[in-house]
Amino acid sequence: MEHFNVFASKLVPGRELFSPGHKACQGCAPALAMRYLLKAAGPNTIIANATGCMEIISSAYPDIAWGVPWIHVAFENAAAVASGIEAGIKVLQRKGKLAPGKINVIAIGGDGGTFDIGLQALSGMLERGHEVLYLCYDNEAYMNTGIQRSSATPMFSSTTTSPAGKKIPGQATGKKDLAGIAAAHNVGYVATACTSYPFDFMAKVKTAFETPGSKLIHIFAPCPTGWRSAPNEIIKLGRLAVQTGIFPLYEYKGGQYHMSMELPFLKPIKSYMKSQGRYRHLSEEQIAMVQENVTARYEWLQKLAAASQEG
């Protein structure tokens, strides 16, 4: 709980390495993720950024929001390009052409660029164990191209390619377990985070860089444009996603699971869904079904964490 009740801006470096003035929508939580990420990673960082919202809003020539070395890569390749950066640094340092010392290499992809088209490159990077932090900012659909479903889109969510209507209830399948996929590669560190809990997220970025090998942080980042919710609600929505158990915060470290936040009880998911246009069509029955899945998954994670503690 140590990082959840803190709200002291003095604890965070004032310097903005992800500068304001970029082209994100009002209330964009992924842009907050970029800002916090760089506050935690610091200037000695190289970023490989896949095509997606964060790349488009931050880098349209001649403007750039990135205060650190940054490379744009095709949609499917952030992890592969980051692997190349890390391997290149290694060889330069080995040959004495680059001063020794740690350079933070970060690959960034959205949910489409990570869960879908970038999964092959991500798996390769994790399997080879490159010293890279992969950050997936998850706003639960292809928002940049106009709100098409991805395999991170939650069940029943209405998107432009999973439109809710008489024949289809919205997205037909549930969200892929990205953190689970990363953990299955037996990497040193995997964590979930949420833009509504910046201190927790920044602490996780620091832990990631203290852990050798590949690491992945999956950050939940609400999108008012794609979710059809109010821009001033994104912090509240992120908190509710965590507090309802829809997006549990946990870490996987050295083979052990730890819940990041002890929840005395799960808030009903309806409190989270009701202000979002993408869920407006849901029947009570469908909400109950989602509630059941959410509770079951949360309890399963709790069991993993409890077993880790016992073990």
Added chain:
Amino acid sequence: MAKLLMKGAEAIGEAAIRAGCTAYFAYPITPQSEVAEYLSKRLAEVGGTFVQAESEVAAAQMVYGAAGAGVRVFTTSSSPGVSLMAETMSYMAGSELPAVFVNIMRAGPGLGGILPCQSDYNQATRGAGHGDYSFMIIAPSTVQELADWMIRAFPLSEKYRNPVMIVGDGLIAQMMEPVDFDAVKAEEMPDVEGWATTGAKNRPRNLINSLFLDPLKLEEFNHHLKEKYERMAREEVRYENYMMDDEPELVCVAYGTTARIVKTAIDVLRAEGLKIGLIRPITLLPFPKDILRAESEKPHVKGFAVVEMSNGQMLDDVKWATLERKPVSFFSRNGGIVPNPEETVEFLRKEYERTQK
């Protein structure tokens, strides 16, 4: 039927349904994601299938699978996505499978921009993938023509058992124009029993394959493909003549979006008495080479003017087709900028005056 006011991207989807195609695989990319959005609603109403793939590689390979199973199928994408489909294109041509691909081109290279461009001409006409193969490439210039060619493209691809690609740009895909979907009659899919992998009960199995380890067999197969492409070149060339009846002295060559602007510019200059015409290739491949070559031989033709939204890709084909018997001049805007009529008029006037010297 009454005309419907429709966005180009939606007309692509509706025309495919009218053509009898109810299988569509795609991956989102601007400026044509509206095709998938339209069909994700519309295909459910007609009992069709839309699968959103996890990448363009997968979307194209789903097309390969469905085409191999003898299903009328298509996909749509835009430039960077089409690059990812290149491998499949080569395999489909090599396995002689019919399907329709649509490339709503955007400005490149790399991620480039999302605005209209014609810089994938070489990618389309030279074959994006590896090997000795070609697609048939069709470039409509209005939403009506886009719908018409969507309906024609399926039977064409089935006739040759070779994929057909329709190319447009953001202007054609995003613009709304009236469309009559009955302007072209849809054709039934021919029998696929002889080659499709539809199950081998009570008949020998069919195989879909493009591996030939015996070089003589592969050479023979490539000669067979060549004959097919030569037949396309004989039978399928389509183009439009605009103001070509009164012995124009300057012949413009432009396709798709730029052809619309060139027509406007020609109208302006015709009012001033300048004899300028346009040959608009509708099939970029097979290219109307013989038509342009014949023009180049006519004594009244003093020069050719190519207008393109690229650094000059079709330009090479015009030079080759005309053997540069007459000067071939070139005007382009690039990077997502569509040439405006004024600058096109200025260019053509200057070129016309040059032919008078």
